[in-house]
Amino acid sequence: MALYENSNFPIGPETETVHTEELATFSQPGVWFDGAERRSIAQAARRARIAAGIQGANTTSDAEHDDGLIDETMRLVIDAIAARPMAITEDLFDDAIADGLSEGRYVEIAGICARLANLDDVARGLNIDTGALLPAQQGEPSRETPSVLKDEGAWAKTIPSSGGGPEGEALYGGNEMQPFIYRSISQIPPEAKRQMITGDLQYLSLENFMDFNYSAHPSLTRAQVEILSGRVSAFNECFY
Amino acid sequence: MLRESCSANNIDVNLEAIIDPRQSTGVPGGDELLAFANGVVGNDTEALDSAREKLASALGAEAVSAASLIVGNYSRNDRAANAIGIPMEPMFLEMSEDFRERLGINEFTSAANSLK
Numbered sequence: 001m002a003l004y005e006n007s008n009f010p011i012g013p014e015t016e017t018v019h020t021e022e023l024a025t026f027s028q029p030g031v032w033f034d035g036a037e038r039r040s041i042a043q044a045a046r047r048a049r050i051a052a053g054i055q056g057a058n059t060t061s062d063a064e065h066d067d068g069l070i071d072e073t074m075r076l077v078i079d080a081i082a083a084r085p086m087a088i089t090e091d092l093f094d095d096a097i098a099d100g101l102s103e104g105r106y107v108e109i110a111g112i113c114a115r116l117a118n119l120d121d122v123a124r125g126l127n128i129d130t131g132a133l134l135p136a137q138q139g140e141p142s143r144e145t146p147s148v149l150k151d152e153g154a155w156a157k158t159i160p161s162s163g164g165g166p167e168g169e170a171l172y173g174g175n176e177m178q179p180f181i182y183r184s185i186s187q188i189p190p191e192a193k194r195q196m197i198t199g200d201l202q203y204l205s206l207e208n209f210m211d212f213n214y215s216a217h218p219s220l221t222r223a224q225v226e227i228l229s230g231r232v233s234a235f236n237e238c239f240y
Numbered sequence: 241m242l243r244e245s246c247s248a249n250n251i252d253v254n255l256e257a258i259i260d261p262r263q264s265t266g267v268p269g270g271d272e273l274l275a276f277a278n279g280v281v282g283n284d285t286e287a288l289d290s291a292r293e294k295l296a297s298a299l300g301a302e303a304v305s306a307a308s309l310i311v312g313n314y315s316r317n318d319r320a321a322n323a324i325g326i327p328m329e330p331m332f333l334e335m336s337e338d339f340r341e342r343l344g345i346n347e348f349t350s351a352a353n354s355l356k
Contacts, residue, residue: 009305053283081323088322110323118316125308155325184324202313212248217306226242228310230258231277237348238318
């Protein structure tokens with residue numbers, strides 16, 4: 001079944017395609033987690049959102065199954081990012097690292113939880129069921145660490161805009177002023193790449209960011225778009 | 241970005257409505273958009289359902305689709321930003337200095353990542 005087949009509100013074919021690809025990534029091998037582990041992280045994120053009342057009761061039954069691949073440290077990180085982003089402090093990161101979760105695994109969990117929240121909030125807005133997670137794909141995680149990682153002032157290291165090596169070039173296309181939001185999960189380049197793909201699609205591309213009359217959505221002016229973004233970020237207490 | 245996009249179109253926006261959605265933004269369709277955003281990210285499904293209907297009536301079905309995509313986008317970005325503790329770029333810190341304190345944004349938990 002197509003992802004947005006049951007939506008009473010129109011969703012174009014490009015969004016259908018990109019979001020279908022997006023959903024598939026949660027069951028595919030990543031950098032530090034295999035497909036089954038990533039799928040479990042996604043399931044745990046959905047359970048956390050359901051428990052917090054911010055995800056509808058019509059979510060697919062994926063959310064109910066616990067296959068035991070999430071340890072307690074991971075669960076605490078997932079719960080916070082998925083369900084209570086406004087309450088996250090550096091203690092979450094520090095405690096997870098102290099408990100033995102690697103920085104890379106933390107960032108990959110953040111990427112999964114953040115990107116899944118996107119899809120699930122789109123579904124919530126449209127009043128349709130969330131997409132069912134695909135069966136876990138076989139294969140090993142890549143375990144590839146970017147050649148250049150820098151402490152740029154965030155809790156986890158990131159690939160810098162300038163001098164970011166081949167991974168930086170692939171991600172940022174030579175843009176030496178890549179906004180930090182698009183460097184946030186760059187320690188896991190495939191996660192950052194997906195964030196940028198959906199950002200370009202759903203919000204706007206960076207080249208249009210400073211055009212205050214530009215909107216990627218014909219039905220909304222830029223000001224109306226920014227009302228939505230501002231309210232969501234205020235709700236999530238996202239200072240950035 | 242909201243202030244700048246309104247200024248570019250001679251709209252006198254009430255930024256406080258972003259923090260307190262009971263207020264009106266002064267932007268056409270703004271009240272309906274605020275209520276919808278609040279509904280999607282909040283835990284009141286009845287309020288969301290009502291907001292969705294009102295948004296569709298005010299701005300059309302395509303606006304509901306677009307609004308859902310925008311809300312989802314920022315749900316993702318806010319989580320990534322807060323989870324990694326990224327600081328705001330100096331340029332944006334400067335641009336927002338005059339209203340952050342007034343709107344209580346400096347009191348956000350995540351403000352600590354920028355106002356060190």
